[in-house]
Amino acid sequence: MQEGWKKTLGQMTYGIYVLTSHYEDEINGMIASWVSQISYEPLLIMAAVHPNRYSHRLIEKSGSFALHVIDSRQKDFLTHFKGPDPKAKLASVRWKRGHTGCPILHDCLAYLECRVKTVHTPGNHTLFIGEVVAAESLNEGRPFSSVDYDGIYLGQK
Numbered sequence: 001m002q003e004g005w006k007k008t009l010g011q012m013t014y015g016i017y018v019l020t021s022h023y024e025d026e027i028n029g030m031i032a033s034w035v036s037q038i039s040y041e042p043l044l045i046m047a048a049v050h051p052n053r054y055s056h057r058l059i060e061k062s063g064s065f066a067l068h069v070i071d072s073r074q075k076d077f078l079t080h081f082k083g084p085d086p087k088a089k090l091a092s093v094r095w096k097r098g099h100t101g102c103p104i105l106h107d108c109l110a111y112l113e114c115r116v117k118t119v120h121t122p123g124n125h126t127l128f129i130g131e132v133v134a135a136e137s138l139n140e141g142r143p144f145s146s147v148d149y150d151g152i153y154l155g156q157k
């Protein structure tokens, strides 16, 4: 990709979310920014996930994922979802099982749970399009976005 394009992409803004997933007793959480509402009726949300993510495998198997909107002051909270060990990621945060079985985080502004409706692979990320089956707003606050984060996700790998 041309260097100039990278700079341009770096000037776009994104929400930054915690995406959780599960399959049977396996659970995981990852940071995700390529996320968007794509339909109102039915209510559809798209999450673009690289095939080499552990989360990708879990979403494929369970057909579900959950997205959490976090507060702009929760930068430290995001670090829980960075390490390579999926068990460690959720071990130190409070969560419960949602309708879909996905972990629902306690410390967030809002969450929504989706059942995967269609899957598309137009490029190097898989687009999981999910229908919202549960959603709850838990707290008021300013949602975390790329404005609150140093660096931007370019999706190279």
Ligand SMILES: Cc1cc2nc3c(=O)[nH]c(=O)nc-3n(C[C@H](O)[C@H](O)[C@H](O)COP(=O)(O)O)c2cc1C
Binding pocket: 016, 028, 029, 030, 031, 032, 033, 034, 035, 048, 049, 050, 052, 053, 054, 055, 056, 081, 082, 083, 084, 086, 125, 149, 152, 153
């Ligand atoms: C700000 C930020 C945004 C990210 N957005 C995405 C995304 O939209 N899709 C994706 O596949 N990876 C994204 N990532 C990378 C994943 O969070 C990272 O590879 C994570 O370790 C995957 O976890 P897993 O392999 O346990 O599923 C992002 C990372 C950061 C720091």
